[in-house]
Amino acid sequence: MSTKPLAGCDLLGLKGLDRETLGHYLTTAAEFEKIIKRDIKKVPTLKGKSVITLFYENSTRTRTSFEAAGKYMSADVINISGSTSSTTKGESLRDTFLTLQALTADCIIMRTPFSGAPEQAAAWVDVPVINAGDGMHEHPTQGLLDAYTIQKVKGPLDGLKVAIVGDVAHSRVARSNVWGLSTLGADVHLVGPNTLMPRDISQLPVTVHNTLESGLAGADVVMVLRLQLERMSKALFPTAREYHMTFGINEATLRYAKPDAIVMHPGPMNRGLEIGGDLPDGHQSVICQQVTSGVAVRMAALYLLLGADGIEG
Amino acid sequence: MKTILLRGGHVVDPANNIDAINDVLILNGVIKAVGQNIDVTADIDVRDCTGLIVAPGLIDIHVHLREPGQEYKEDLASGLGAAAAGGFTAVACMPNTAPVIDSAPIVRDLVTRAKDVHKARLWVIAALSKGMKNTELTEMADLKAAGAVAVSDDAYQVQDPLFLRRAMEYAAMVNLPVLLHCENTTLSEGGVMNEGLVSTELGLKGLPREAYELDVARAGLLAMLTGAKTHILHVSTRGEAELVRHFKQKGAPLTAETGPHYWCVTDEAVQGYNTHAKMNPPLRTSDDCAAMAAAVADGTMDAIATDHAPHADYEKTQEFALAPFGIVGLETSLALGITYLIKTGKVSWTRFIDAMSTQPAKIIGVAGGTLTPGAAADVTVIAPDVTWVVDAASFVSKGRNTPFDGVELRGRAVMTIVGGEVVHG
Numbered sequence: 001m002s003t004k005p006l007a008g009c010d011l012l013g014l015k016g017l018d019r020e021t022l023g024h025y026l027t028t029a030a031e032f033e034k035i036i037k038r039d040i041k042k043v044p045t046l047k048g049k050s051v052i053t054l055f056y057e058n059s060t061r062t063r064t065s066f067e068a069a070g071k072y073m074s075a076d077v078i079n080i081s082g083s084t085s086s087t088t089k090g091e092s093l094r095d096t097f098l099t100l101q102a103l104t105a106d107c108i109i110m111r112t113p114f115s116g117a118p119e120q121a122a123a124w125v126d127v128p129v130i131n132a133g134d135g136m137h138e139h140p141t142q143g144l145l146d147a148y149t150i151q152k153v154k155g156p157l158d159g160l161k162v163a164i165v166g167d168v169a170h171s172r173v174a175r176s177n178v179w180g181l182s183t184l185g186a187d188v189h190l191v192g193p194n195t196l197m198p199r200d201i202s203q204l205p206v207t208v209h210n211t212l213e214s215g216l217a218g219a220d221v222v223m224v225l226r227l228q229l230e231r232m233s234k235a236l237f238p239t240a241r242e243y244h245m246t247f248g249i250n251e252a253t254l255r256y257a258k259p260d261a262i263v264m265h266p267g268p269m270n271r272g273l274e275i276g277g278d279l280p281d282g283h284q285s286v287i288c289q290q291v292t293s294g295v296a297v298r299m300a301a302l303y304l305l306l307g308a309d310g311i312e313g
Numbered sequence: 314m315k316t317i318l319l320r321g322g323h324v325v326d327p328a329n330n331i332d333a334i335n336d337v338l339i340l341n342g343v344i345k346a347v348g349q350n351i352d353v354t355a356d357i358d359v360r361d362c363t364g365l366i367v368a369p370g371l372i373d374i375h376v377h378l379r380e381p382g383q384e385y386k387e388d389l390a391s392g393l394g395a396a397a398a399g400g401f402t403a404v405a406c407m408p409n410t411a412p413v414i415d416s417a418p419i420v421r422d423l424v425t426r427a428k429d430v431h432k433a434r435l436w437v438i439a440a441l442s443k444g445m446k447n448t449e450l451t452e453m454a455d456l457k458a459a460g461a462v463a464v465s466d467d468a469y470q471v472q473d474p475l476f477l478r479r480a481m482e483y484a485a486m487v488n489l490p491v492l493l494h495c496e497n498t499t500l501s502e503g504g505v506m507n508e509g510l511v512s513t514e515l516g517l518k519g520l521p522r523e524a525y526e527l528d529v530a531r532a533g534l535l536a537m538l539t540g541a542k543t544h545i546l547h548v549s550t551r552g553e554a555e556l557v558r559h560f561k562q563k564g565a566p567l568t569a570e571t572g573p574h575y576w577c578v579t580d581e582a583v584q585g586y587n588t589h590a591k592m593n594p595p596l597r598t599s600d601d602c603a604a605m606a607a608a609v610a611d612g613t614m615d616a617i618a619t620d621h622a623p624h625a626d627y628e629k630t631q632e633f634a635l636a637p638f639g640i641v642g643l644e645t646s647l648a649l650g651i652t653y654l655i656k657t658g659k660v661s662w663t664r665f666i667d668a669m670s671t672q673p674a675k676i677i678g679v680a681g682g683t684l685t686p687g688a689a690a691d692v693t694v695i696a697p698d699v700t701w702v703v704d705a706a707s708f709v710s711k712g713r714n715t716p717f718d719g720v721e722l723r724g725r726a727v728m729t730i731v732g733g734e735v736v737h738g
């Protein structure tokens with residue numbers, strides 16, 4: 001790779017990113033994880049750069065992670081939320097982006113309920129756009145942080161069996177992981193009820209299962225997706241009880257996977273629904289590591305896209 | 314009014330089984346004669362049509378002209394002008410306007426004002442229900458007397474089967490065709506593109522083909538029950554075409570149309586969240602495209618219609634799910650047929666002109682679609698081999714929302730004649 005191959009690029013999704021590019025994000029993230037584990041984590045890497053987070057959905061977790069990533073690298077981080085932005089006054093997304101660009105933002109990080117909006121917006125402005133989750137489409141930094149976490153705990157992804165369990169249909173996390181993990185050589189399996197599997201999903205590089213027993217068999221990684229209870233009203237599953245009985249990951253069902261399998265969850269969790277009450281605190285859980293990985297990966301993304309001169313600035 | 318002689322063109326007139334080199338003489342706004350070596354006198358305007366197709370004027374029975382109320386999207390002048398530029402001598406406009414075309418005065422006003430435009434003719438489709446709200450019938454007899462040629466709630470398709478039955482029974486009585494946008498909106502709720510691999514990848518809610526096929530089946534059954542002249546709008550799937558074929562074989566009074574984009578573009582065009590590839594019904598798969606071409610060829614699709622749906626640029630420049638459905642079609646329809654149906658050998662000129670002119674006139678029960686001597690001189694002259702590149706910015710229509718901008722196509726209307734007057738070319 002050349003020195004600044006990603007400078008000026010957007011990060012909109014993991015689909016289409018090649019192994020080399022994904023690897024570049026992950027190795028860069030490893031450098032940043034070292035930095036944030038220091039006593040004094042702040043580096044001047046992005047001093048004088050301004051990063052705007054534009055969130056049309058509430059997500060304290062993801063926004064805080066991006067904000068921390070920017071601040072640890074000395075960027076000025078400005079947070080705009082859907083409710084305080086002009087969109088509620090009827091301004092178009094394009095006008096909002098043109099305004100943010102005119103405010104001389106160096107990077108715009110966007111979370112939106114509308115699939116594809118970051119990709120559309122990226123075409124309207126010159127500054128790098130990072131997709132922080134768009135509708136049911138992608139959440140690329142989540143996909144990267146998951147890959148980073150797995151690699152850190154389990155080693156290279158080649159040949160690892162990863163089972164992604166739950167509401168695949170509505171999950172941008174699932175989609176980003178399908179693309180990212182399969183490109184990196186993992187064997188990706190999807191497990192969930194038919195009602196939460198989108199049409200033609202089996203044409204993606206995955207194997208689809210309707211039981212945990214088959215889906216988790218021999219799994220090195222069990223990735224649990226968040227289930228929104230509102231889905232029940234759409235007849236997507238009968239009750240929380242039955243969901244937990246058939247697709248909940250708990251001590252008993254986790255035994256279908258390898259004994260040393262790790263358990264992941266993008267958060268926020270519904271303990272007792274998609275994941276057993278105590279499991280997140282158990283020795284197989286890497287859920288807290290995922291959060292730390294998230295900051296490192298987002299620092300790597302900002303660093304690479306903004307084309308900074310050196311990790312330490 | 315000048316006497317015009319279209320000399321030496323390849324005349325395609327399906328209604329009279331003509332498919333040969335002929336002259337066409339137009340006198341006093343009507344077709345005077347079609348034949349070989351028609352005599353020329355001094356004051357005749359002779360147009361050399363060597364190498365050109367001379368056809369009965371094309372008719373698009375499914376367009377949205379946005380009047381009254383949404384003139385920023387399109388108006389009678391721009392819409393009927395776009396029609397003429399695309400080779401259409403007549404169009405039928407849908408009633409989803411503001412206000413809805415659901416009363417006789419609105420119909421009369423449109424009919425009157427369209428004549429002043431001096432471009433394509435306008436036929437008016439009235440709403441099936443008041444305000445297209447699916448709860449009360451419109452005054453169909455009065456609407457018909459005012460000039461309405463059909464009734465439709467188009468995209469506001471009646472979901473209640475009993476209400477639809479009553480509407481079709483009533484329309485059958487007043488002899489107005491019922492034009493149905495077949496979609497079970499419970500099954501398609503929230504969808505914005507074809508449901509399939511592409512929607513799954515893009516994370517967009519799907520419009521499953523089954524929602525449309527289910528409703529075509531209902532329409533076929535109710536057509537049999539009520540005897541109403543029933544026309545299925547914008548067929549997009551292989552399954553719908555099979556159902557139309559099935560009910561026609563059973564003798565249902567059923568006709569159907571498909572549109573150009575359904576035989577040459579697939580849902581892959583949505584990649585990149587291209588809102589110019591967003592319409593309802595949505596772009597489907599290559600298998601459906603092949604089925605649409607075959608269904609035009611064998612006549613299962615009686616007619617070709619564009620569902621011309623102009624929108625302002627800023628309306629299409631939005632998040633994909635928020636952008637309105639619809640694309641413009643009047644200025645590309647003919648070329649998309651020539652390029653993808655005729656030049657590929659899938660459809661003959663005779664069947665193509667039948668689907669673009671003769672059958673559309675029959676479906677809405679209006680004059681036109683033939684060069685029979687005595688008929689109004691609505692004629693389209695087509696250069697079948699010319700190559701051109703679509704430039705949306707130069708459309709006569711106010712709408713630039715087309716997925717075909719920059720695409721190279723074959724064939725174009727070089728002259729459009731309405732009632733003996735050259736309105737284009």
Ligand SMILES: [Zn+2]
Nearest residue numbers: 467468494593
């Ligand atoms: Zn429609």
Ligand SMILES: [Zn+2]
Nearest residue numbers: 375407467620
């Ligand atoms: Zn329509």
